[in-house]
Amino acid sequence: MIRWRLPPPLQHEFDQFVLLSRDSVRSLLDAALVSRDGDPSQFALWSLVLVATPPAMYAFRQLVNYSALGFQKAAIIEHAIQVDRMFFLLYGMLVAALVAAATWEALLPNRADQEIVGSLPVRPRTLAAARLAATISITIIASATVSLPAATFLAVAAPSHPALGFLPVVFIAHIVSTIGASLFIFVLLLVLRALLALCFGAHTSERLATLLQVATIAGLAEVFFFIPGVIPVLVDRLATGDRAALSIPPMPFAALYAWLVGLDYPSLTFGALLAPLLLIASVAIVIPIYLCPARLFARRALESQPRQHFGLGSTLARVAAVALPSSPAVRSITTFTVTTLLRSRRHRLIVSAYLGLALAIGTLSVIAGGLRGTLVFNHPAISLLALPLVTMFFATLGLRAAFTVPADPDANWVFRLSQPPVTSVLDATLICLLVLSIVPIATMTALGALALGWTRHAAVLTATLDTLCGLALAEWTLRDCRAVPFTCTRSGDVESLKSRWLGHILPLILFAFVNAAIQNAVLRSGLAAAWYAGVVLAGWIVQRLRRQFAARHISLQFEALPSGAMATLDLSEATG
């Protein structure tokens, strides 16, 4: 076999590029891992299955629907399928954004990379190029995995009506358009990441990850709820040849898709040409933005002194921990928990994923209120009252989920040796939930209500009731808490996580939507509000007493019980 080889120095650099690209894939997966003790390949596989399943199921459902449309006019079928195509494009783009958010920290070589590779005979640009190649490869794989099942189903459906297109063309058009759109949005985010790092430093650039994650999770959720209502409008604008609509990111790629399958809309060729041009331009921009400042990035990473910022959140938490009447153990655990959360990107990403869902569902309730015509802004309404409750529900659950992921199990010996009382641990966790979720959300509710024109009385009362409800919710989430936050190793029992998730749907409906309806009723009368507050407070006190009683008989956990482990009564005198 003839092997093509470059001149020796270039060949050596190319070999380095290949080696570093492979390693970069592992670095990116490692950055995306929620828990440090997870298996990257398993994680990658499950993540791909998770993101590829919804569009595959949707496409399969549409396969059945298209066969039922066989006798409809071509224009109706064309419009219906364009809506579906737009859905797949949007979904693919959001998945690409999610990949960027999850791997944000490792999109550029970081300090650890520079420390390891910096003393080797490797040019910084080779390392940067390898990282860029790895990120783009991962996105193409993720995008292809998301697109392939849908492309297959849509292609299979094609022969059922001439308006659905020609089988192989539909398949190729779907793959090309969706991967192109995903890659375009991903490359734009890479440009943003590198530009922010270049202009404002790595720290500022990395902080954007949390915001991006909230936005992409909210977007992914909205794809199934809210966006289907908007897509037909976009398709209509595409069909009428509205060139201004091409400035919306998925539109040029929708035009490309339509052009490839042979649709005959006005100005379609222009939009279809615009898509590859945009993609090529974005790639042409990202390469120099990544490679030219590679040496500067390397120098900055190596020379920067790692510093921890005492942000407002951390300071407020410390003040709250000291101000609240609590024991030294409670104060220490509270400060440790808040500081760990605020400084750990992995844990912040877990909370941000929950906040993304909260944003999606909360917005949905407001939009639903608007569509029903029941939404008014200048006084309390169920849709508006549900918004902080939904956010509080997801933020509290997100924090509890983040607390179960260990930050550094090797450092647990501090807690293992000191063995703080279980009640102190639970009290500290409750304070953290109050400081990080309930009180800020209630405060924002009051401020938001005042901004919308509610009376001061209604705003303060709503915030007070929300705080009480949040307190009861936080107490409810502590019912199975046995560990200092961030210190217990995980069992990795995915099944139990799924079943737990399903078990949260009813509490969400009760806490957010039913509760909002009750609040809406009681806010009209001071007496009713007092009764409501009293009932919630009593509920919290009962739960707290139960928890304190139960805490006498349990010990702190530092190792997760394996799935199916037998629980014993621990009656042995030797362990007493």
Place this chain on the structure above:
Amino acid sequence: MLEVDEVWKNYRGVSAVRALTLHAAPGSVVGLLGPNGSGKSTTVRMIVGLLRPNRGRIRWRGTDIQQQLIAYQGVVGYIPEEPRLYGYLSASEYLDLIGGLRGIPRATLTRRINRYLEIFGLDTDRHAPLSAFSKGMRQKVLIAAALIHDPELVVLDEPNSGLDVAATLVLRSLVATLAERRKVIIYSSHMLDAVEKVCQEVVIIRNGSAIASTSVTRLRELTESRTLEEAFTSVAIDQDVVALGRELASVASS
């Protein structure tokens, strides 16, 4: 020959290293000594090309290393103070990556990796992730990574960190053998007895400046000390260490 001439390194306007000079000839082992924060690691990082001096030059065989950085780094073997490794890689994968980046042919690399792992007793853990390794095991992997390309300049920053007694003795023998083979060796450590046993020359750094640069024997003579520890204490430490120890013991009981 390695020549570090009047180098300065500033971080945010603060000088971590000031006008530091040291020379190391083939076959010599130069020890870098100094209290915490004195600038030893910054000096070492400049020598291996991780940091660029603000002023002054570092020359290798007469040429500024910044003018031939890639070629220079090709002949440097470096054991960093902090055992930074990709935790998700196994020992053999990590050495394979480092050897590959250094351009060592596959067959040679595989042979060397197997031999290093065997010598360090890591062959049974060759497929375990480095994140599961103890500090000493990681240090052994770093030593193997620093030597895998037969470097001409070996820079060791706290190489004994985490090593057991046997491994420490092996390391001492390794340094002596490398010196016999005319390698240039820079040995930065807090362990004064180790430095005394392996180094011919020492540079004592304090507040970023070299306050002494001479042979171990001459330093002992100049300070009228019996050991390097005594000599180091007399020139580099201006605190009453005994009184400080007593004070530390009293903090919690007062």
